[in-house]
Amino acid sequence: MKDSEVKNICCIGAGYVGGPTMAVIADNCPSLKVNVVDINEERIKKWNEKDFDRLPIYEPGLAEIIKRCRNKNLFFSIDIKKHIESADMIFLSVNTPIKKSGLGKGQASDLKYIESSTREIAKYAKGETIIVEKSTLPVRTAETIKSILESNDKSFNNQKFSVLSNPEFLAEGTAINDLENPDRVLIGGENPEAITALEEIYVNWVDKNKILKTNLWSSELSKLVANAFLAQRISSINSISAICETTGADINEVSRAIGMDTRIGEKFLNAGPGYGGSCFKKDILNLVYLSKYYGLNEVASYWQKVVDLNVWQQHRIRKIIVKKLFNNLTSKKIGIMGFSFKANTNDTRESPAIQICKDLIEEGADLRIYDPKVNKFQIEKDLEQNQFNDNGEGSWTLCKSIKDIAIDADAIVIATEWEEFKSLDWSDISRLMRSPKWLFDTRGITNSKDIKQHNINYWKIGLGDSSSNIKFNF
Numbered sequence: 001m002k003d004s005e006v007k008n009i010c011c012i013g014a015g016y017v018g019g020p021t022m023a024v025i026a027d028n029c030p031s032l033k034v035n036v037v038d039i040n041e042e043r044i045k046k047w048n049e050k051d052f053d054r055l056p057i058y059e060p061g062l063a064e065i066i067k068r069c070r071n072k073n074l075f076f077s078i079d080i081k082k083h084i085e086s087a088d089m090i091f092l093s094v095n096t097p098i099k100k101s102g103l104g105k106g107q108a109s110d111l112k113y114i115e116s117s118t119r120e121i122a123k124y125a126k127g128e129t130i131i132v133e134k135s136t137l138p139v140r141t142a143e144t145i146k147s148i149l150e151s152n153d154k155s156f157n158n159q160k161f162s163v164l165s166n167p168e169f170l171a172e173g174t175a176i177n178d179l180e181n182p183d184r185v186l187i188g189g190e191n192p193e194a195i196t197a198l199e200e201i202y203v204n205w206v207d208k209n210k211i212l213k214t215n216l217w218s219s220e221l222s223k224l225v226a227n228a229f230l231a232q233r234i235s236s237i238n239s240i241s242a243i244c245e246t247t248g249a250d251i252n253e254v255s256r257a258i259g260m261d262t263r264i265g266e267k268f269l270n271a272g273p274g275y276g277g278s279c280f281k282k283d284i285l286n287l288v289y290l291s292k293y294y295g296l297n298e299v300a301s302y303w304q305k306v307v308d309l310n311v312w313q314q315h316r317i318r319k320i321i322v323k324k325l326f327n328n329l330t331s332k333k334i335g336i337m338g339f340s341f342k343a344n345t346n347d348t349r350e351s352p353a354i355q356i357c358k359d360l361i362e363e364g365a366d367l368r369i370y371d372p373k374v375n376k377f378q379i380e381k382d383l384e385q386n387q388f389n390d391n392g393e394g395s396w397t398l399c400k401s402i403k404d405i406a407i408d409a410d411a412i413v414i415a416t417e418w419e420e421f422k423s424l425d426w427s428d429i430s431r432l433m434r435s436p437k438w439l440f441d442t443r444g445i446t447n448s449k450d451i452k453q454h455n456i457n458y459w460k461i462g463l464g465d466s467s468s469n470i471k472f473n474f
């Protein structure tokens with residue numbers, strides 16, 4: 001560090017991790033200067049928007065922090081060189097998508113953004129600098145970062161680097177609360193001074209007992225394992241949702257019954273259309289890749305099954321919708337409630353809604369989509385077709401209200417569990433729809449009695465018909 005105390009922080013990557021994380025650091029550490037940089041000029045422009053409703057990321061509570069800190073001790077900029085030069089500590093929060101080609105295609109993480117940003121650091125950093133891995137990364141990425149940094153001529157700018165792993169456990173939609181009140185903060189590294197410097201930042205708002213220090217590889221691996229365990233819970237409950245539907249049980253009752261066992265716990269037991277988001281699939285596939293690489297084939301196939309089950313669940317739900325609508329969707333109007341991968345975020349990465357919509361369009365349906373936060377351009381990108389597209393298949397339109405998607409709709413599909421979908425007046429909605437009317441609740445947030453009394457046919461995830469006379473042939 002320039003003089004042992006961290007004063008200037010630079011965060012490379014102004015995305016879903018970098019943006020909220022740096023906002024919370026700036027808010028809790030007024031004496032620190034935090035510069036968030038990105039190569040994406042458009043994104044940085046949006047972070048500097050006067051209208052706080054137009055920030056590039058929607059997270060409850062984020063806009064308020066940006067209002068308090070922006071241009072005081074929190075800055076968003078495209079001047080990567082300048083802010084690397086002046087930084088005592090640099091957070092790497094760039095994206096690490098799954099590789100689309102080459103070795104490890106479809107499984108390993110693409111580290112090209114990590115590599116290019118590390119090269120920028122090697123080029124511009126001055127004096128002692130602590131590099132903090134924030135992005136979710138395969139185990140032993142710190143080693144790659146170190147070797148790029150060490151290949152530089154050391155006398156250049158008097159450079160000295162320490163690399164730490166400090167994985168982010170925030171979940172989108174609750175990011176600010178997760179950052180303000182983390183279950184734990186994990187710091188992996190070898191240099192005690194660098195570890196203390198990072199710890200000093202967190203102790204401004206996090207209890208010291210919650211800060212765990214490990215070696216680099218344990219820290220990197222823990223992040224993958226945490227996500228793998230969470231995703232495994234969802235695949236487990238989703239597999240049981242299918243059993244409930246065929247046997248007449250109710251997944252909500254089963255979740256409650258098992259969740260009250262303190263060894264199991266009640267969280268992450270909501271059945272749904274399969275998990276989405278940028279992390280789960282990528283992290284498990286990383287674990288699979290790592291296991292195969294080390295010849296641990298049984299371990300690899302164990303975790304692969306968690307991903308396979310998720311794909312199966314998504315297909316299963318799409319098939320149910322098509323089948324219930326008489327296998328014919330040509331020119332049928334279908335309302336889609338929610339497009340983001342979960343509530344309270346505008347992020348659509350790996351959202352189950354994408355595949356559901358693509359399939360329904362391919363079947364010829366005319367979709368009316370409503371999401372409180374996702375914009376038209378994102379949906380165009382995800383569905384790979386423009387609004388009102390008329391290519392002989394189905395089409396989609398983004399609507400401004402639930403009423404708009406209900407008008408003349410043959411069916412409504414709840415794809416995301418936004419709060420406002422939980423207390424709708426279904427009598428109003430039913431009046432607008434065309435008979436025979438259908439509701440497909442893939443998130444299990446509605447009440448069957450409430451819906452059926454309004455003359456709407458009903459399918460809900462994990463809800464079997466307990467009155468039906470199912471015969472078991474064991």
Ligand code: UDX
Nearest residue numbers: 168169170171172268269270272275276277279341342
């Ligand atoms: C996840 C991890 O929770 C977080 O710790 C890590 O840092 C990043 O990955 P995120 O993907 O943002 O966070 O959201 P999360 O709340 O974990 O939800 C992921 C997906 O699982 C969503 O599609 C959500 O709808 C689904 N889910 C979650 C369920 O289907 N059922 C549940 O009970 C919980």
Ligand code: ADP
Nearest residue numbers: 013014015016017018038039040094095113117
């Ligand atoms: P995450 O969910 O991990 O935060 P995002 O895609 O939301 O992922 O954000 C990552 C950000 O990192 C993007 O805005 C991207 O433009 C930025 N980025 C990628 N590579 C670089 C780089 N070399 N220098 C600066 N920013 C980068």
